[in-house]
Amino acid sequence: MSSENARTVLAAKRPASPMLGVVVVEGLVDAIVSGRFLPGESLPPEGPLSEEFGVSRTVIRESVKRVEEKGLLTVARGRGTVVRPMTAWNPLDRAVLTSLIKHDETLGTLDELSTVRAQLESVMAAEAARLRNDGQLEALDAAMDRMRETVDDEAAFRAADVVFHETVMELSGNRLASSIARILMDRAQESSRYHGVDVPGAFTLTLREHEAVHAAITGGDPERAREAMTSHILESWQRRRLPNRAGRSPS
Known part of the structure; x- marks a missing residue:
């Protein structure tokens, strides 16, 4: 041959x-x-x-x-x-969720994603406030300090934001909720439509919302931590949410 x-x-x-x-x-x-x-x-x-x-x-x-x-x-x-x-579809599958976000003219999928994420992370924030110990709080303090240091640096601030949320998840000890929330957050972060457009002073507002979550967790107040996390995730999404492709603003 x-x-x-x-x-x-x-x-x-x-x-x-x-x-x-x-x-x-x-x-x-x-x-x-x-x-x-x-x-x-x-x-x-x-x-x-x-x-x-x-x-x-x-x-x-x-x-x-x-x-x-x-x-x-x-x-x-x-x-x-x-x-x-x-x-019958698996909406947590990477390809499925990415495509659902991509083809949703109304941004309704991202609305739903934000609501579910808020519910999951608010539960974890409450658990973190209830279970936290001094050693774990050091990690949360460090994440909060990093957000304060980078509030004028968009890329660094966004990265610090993610670390803060991941730290709260770790403190909660809720592995299932953490896994689902990470999937939702990862798929959302891949979409430019999820990032939307930041209003003036958006990062300062976001920082204050994180400080409220931080204070509630370090203070050992589960209910306040739950409310602060829910408010942060939903309000920050509404601040940057674009009108949908049909030109209508969110209700």
């Missing part, structure tokens, strides 16, 4: 790049969430999908399985692969 033929055989046996599957999965999720394929409709056969994405049928087959695991698809006898209703 010539060296040229050997290289051809090796190339043919080389497995497809995992990134191809990621691109196809995200593309299929996007197509479903955007409404290109509606609930109850069947996906096109493997052949047309293979041509559309420029990948092998094997990659399509594996990608469809991944999307099925996310709750968006099911195999129906005699109908092939069918899109499931939105109520």
Whole structure:
């Protein structure tokens, strides 16, 4: 066998790049969430999908399985692969939640995300106020000091903001709530629409809200910590929330 033929055989046996599957999965999720394929409709056969994405049928087959695991698809006898209703989707899945935020014209998904995040983090703030000890409070003090030091530096302040919230989660000891809240926060942070536009003095207002949470936790007041965290997350979102794409401001 010539060296040229050997290289051809090796190339043919080389497995497809995992990134191809990621691109196809995200593309299929996007197509479903955007409404290109509606609930109850069947996906096109493997052949047309293979041509559309420029990948092998094997990659399509594996990608469809991944999307099925996310709750968006099911195999129906005699109908092939069918899109499931939105109520069956896994909204905490990275690709699904990212696409829901991306295709939501009204920003309602981000509204819901902020509400759920506020509920989770307010519970953790209350638990942190109830369970905190001196050693743990040192970490919270350091996070608060870092926010004060960076209030005039946007990038550093945003990073310090995240650290503060993560510290409160750690203090709470609630691993499940912390895991869900981190997923929501991470997906939101990826969206420019979540960051919106900061009003004048926004960082100063945000700092004061964090100071209220900090004071309640260090003071051992669970109810005040709960209220301060809820108020901070919801009010800061409303301050920077953009009008939706239809040009309407939030109610």
